[in-house]
Amino acid sequence: MRSGFACIGLALLLGGCAAPPPPAEPVPAEASVEELAAAINSSAALSERNPDTGTREQLAAQASRDAAACLARAPQAVACLYGQAIALGLEARAHPTRATDLLTRMLAALSDAEAVDPAYDHAGPARVRALVLIRAPGWPLGPGDSEAGLIAAQRAVELRPQYPPNLLALAEALDKTGDRAGAREAYARARDAAQALPTSADRDDWIRQADQALQRK
Numbered sequence: 419m420r421s422g423f424a425c426i427g428l429a430l431l432l433g434g435c436a437a438p439p440p441p442a443e444p445v446p447a448e449a450s451v452e453e454l455a456a457a458i459n460s461s462a463a464l465s466e467r468n469p470d471t472g473t474r475e476q477l478a479a480q481a482s483r484d485a486a487a488c489l490a491r492a493p494q495a496v497a498c499l500y501g502q503a504i505a506l507g508l509e510a511r512a513h514p515t516r517a518t519d520l521l522t523r524m525l526a527a528l529s530d531a532e533a534v535d536p537a538y539d540h541a542g543p544a545r546v547r548a549l550v551l552i553r554a555p556g557w558p559l560g561p562g563d564s565e566a567g568l569i570a571a572q573r574a575v576e577l578r579p580q581y582p583p584n585l586l587a588l589a590e591a592l593d594k595t596g597d598r599a600g601a602r603e604a605y606a607r608a609r610d611a612a613q614a615l616p617t618s619a620d621r622d623d624w625i626r627q628a629d630q631a632l633q634r635k
Contacts, residue, residue, distance in 0.1 A: 454488040455497040457481075462504050465511070478508035496535040500542060503527035507550070521554050522561045541577035541584055544570045548587045552594045564594045582612040582624040589631065598635065605631045 449457070461481040465474045485505040488498035503524045510520035525547060532543035539545075551567030554560040568591040574584040589604035609628035615621045 451492050451495050451497050454484045455501050457484045458501040475512045478512040481505035481508050496531050496538045499531035518560050537577055540581040541574035544574035545584050545587050552591050567591050568595050580611045582608045602635045
C-alpha cells in the first residue's frame with residue numbers, strides 16, 4: 419500500500435527525502451484521507467528544510483490540524499494514525515520544552531498504526547518508532563530506549579528487508595546498542611539495497627548516508 423509518506427520515516431530523524439516537495443496547498447474542507455495524509459507529508463518535508471522556528475511552528479500546527487481532520491473522518495485508518503504520529507513529531511521538534519510528552523504520544527500513535535497495518539509505508543510505524551526510541555533521551559528525561567528501538571528496527575527489516583531506510587535504522591540501532599560490527603554490516607546492506615534501485619534523489623541520499631556512516635566506522 420502506498421502511503422504518501424514514502425520518506426517520512428526519515429524526514430524527522432535521518433535527514434528526510436532528498437527532493438523537497440512543492441509548497442503546501444490549503445487543504446479543502448472536504449479533503450479525503452489520502453489528501454490529508456499527503457498534506458501532513460508535505461508539512462513534514464517542508465519543516466525538515468526550514469530552519470526558521472516560527473515557520474516550523476506553523477507547519478507543525480497545520481500538520482496537527484490535518485491529522486485531527488483525518489482522524490475525524492477515519493479514526494481507525496492507518497494513514498490517519500500514522501499522520502497523527504508524524505504531526506506529533508513535528509510538534510515535538512517545534513516545541514522542545516514539551517517534547518517528552520509529545521514523543522510519548524507519538525510512540526502511542528505509531529503503536530496504533532502498526533496494529534492496523536504494520537507494512538504501511540514500507541514498515542514505517544516500526545521504523546519511525548525505532549528512530550524515536552534510539553534518538554530520544556532516556557528516562558527520566560524522555561521516552562528513549564535503545565534496546566526497544568533495536569527490536570522495532572529489526573521488526574521493520576523483517577517486514578521490508580530490502581527497503582534502505584529500514585536497514586539504515588537498524589544500523590543506527592545496532593551502533594547505539596554497541597554492536598559495531600553488526601552496524602557496519604547493516605550499513606553495507608543499506609548501501610547495496612539502495613544501489614539496486616533505479617536512479618532517484620532518494621536513492622542517492624540513502625547511498626550517501628550509508629557511505630558516510632561506513633567511513634566513520
